[in-house]
Amino acid sequence: MEITDVRAHHIRIPYDAGVASFRQGASAITALDMVLIEVLTDAGLTGWGDAFAYVCPRTTRSAVEEMIAPQARGMKVPDAAGIPAAMEQIQRNLHLFGRYGITMFAISGLDIALWDLAAKVQGVPLHRLLGETRRTAIPAYASLLRIGAPDDIAAECRKALALGYGAIKLHETTTPAVLAAREAIGPGIPLMVDMNCPLTAEQAIAFAASCRDARPMFLEEPVWPPEDFAALAEVRSKGGLGIAAGENACTEYQFRQMMEAGAVSHAQPSVTKVGGITEFLKIVALADRLGVKVVPHSPYFGPGLLATLHLLATREDGLVEMFYLKREACLWGGRADSDATGHVAVPTGPGLGHEPDRGVMEHYRVA
Template identity: 75%
Template sequence: MKITNVRAHHIRIPYDAGPASFRQGASAISALDMVVVEVTTDGGLTGWGDAFACVCPRTTCTAVDEMIAPQARGQDVPEPENIPRLMEQIQRNLHLFGRYGITMFAISGLDIALWDLAAKINGVPLHRLIGGAKRAKIPAYASLLRIGKPDAIAGECEGARKRGYSAIKLHETTTPAVFAARQAIGDGVPLMVDMNCPLSGKDAIAFAHACRDAAPMFLEEPVWPPEDFATLAQVRRQGGLDIAAGENACTEYQFRQMMNAGAVSHAQPSVIKVGGITEFLKVAAAADELGVTIIPHSPYFGPGFLATLQLMSVRGEGYIEAFYMKRAANLWRDRVDVDANGNIAVPEGPGLGYEPDLNVMEQYRVS
């Protein structure tokens, strides 16, 4: 069976995050932009992937169309054991465009689609190809967008707990925000604090000390720049809190640099950024070898979210990240919603488990 085409679809789905807002530069973001990668074959099967887009969907689409599609068209659909070899060759072919960022986002989309195809050809859910599921449901934590106001943060945390979420993550950079969340959810509920790389090492250590009594499970990416693993390791040693990072890292190689530096207690590969399922599996193996916990970055809604569910099902523990918001539509309808106990069921259909709703794709397509 051969690959006949690779296409990138820009989908934009509006959302309502209540009092939260997300800003990139001067622009407020009120819709979920995703680039869904479609790989078609001469055997009639289609694989679906996901390339990180956020505020750069047209750029990611162009990377898929101009760099990735020519690498894949006409290739035999690889057997599962041969996908890593093909993906390494594509990485080698494209390395002069950069090993990280947009290039790797586009590679991630192709890789996910190839694993989806491989599992469909074998008539099994993806987890059967990568070790077999240890869990039928994955606990989800509510990932809140940045709010800023402690009273509003407390209200959103209470709402998430009522909806069943067993853990909360903030995107906040102040101690009043952290303590407001802790007071709202009570002791014993995991609370994570994602800072998105704002601080120097000295200031990050001071912040860790200041919010220690709120008992965060970890501080996520407290330091700028995110690839300064030596300073991140210093914050981990001197701040007294666990540290998580990795959503801005690509490839197993960079994750090994991070983990060997002692920078993180929790590694956060993002399957639609890191290099796809192939690289995610390598990162997870390295983390297990080095005693680092895997807690993936996954606040997205395309095939990458299904891939993350499959990847986490083969692990005996760990959460999945779910954006806390109301969406205008869902590619998977209501089949990946959080249940009353804060869990999301792992799909058992062939491949990633579900096919995207093509009507939703068409309705929210950006030409």
């Protein structure tokens, strides 16, 4: 079976986050941009992937079309055992353009699509190729966008719990915000705090001390720059709280640097960023050897979400991250949403398990 074409689809689905906001610099983001990768074959099978593209969809799409598609067209579709070697060769071919950022986002999309194809050829769900199926549904946590006001944070936390979510993540940088969330959800609900890299190590240590009574599971990316693993390790050792990072890291190599520095208690590989499923599997194996917990970065609505569910299905622990917002449409007909018990079902169909709704794709396509 041979790849005949690789297509990149820019999809933009508006959403309503209520009192919360998602910002890039001074601009509020009111729609979720996705770049779906469609890999077509001469056997009639199609594989779907997902390249990270929140605020750079045109750039990611160009990377797929200019770098990835020429590498993949005419390529024999590898089986599961052959995907790592095929993807390493593509990484080698494209290393001039960097092994992090946009290049790896585009590579990630192709890798996910190849795994989707490999499982479809076997007629099994992806998690069956990846290992023993340990879970059929994954507990989800509500990933709240930035809110700011403690009273509003408390109210949104209570709403999320009422919808069935069993854990909460904030995107906040103030102690009153964290304390308000803990008071609202009570002592038994896991609470995480994503800071998005604002502080020095000294400031982060002070922040950790100030919100220790709220007992967050971890502070996520508290320091700038995010690749300052020595600073993260210092915050972890002196701040008294768990530290999570990884959504801004790519490849097993960079995660190895992070973990060997003692920077994190929780690693957060993002399947649409790190190099796809192939690199994700390497990172998870490394984390298990080094005693680091894995909590993937996964606030997606495309194939990256499905891939994350399959990857977590082979593990006995780990939560799936779900953006806490109301989107205008769903590529999967609502089949990849959290249910009343706060779980997301692992797809059982061949490959990723669901095919994207082409009607939705066409309606929300960006030319």
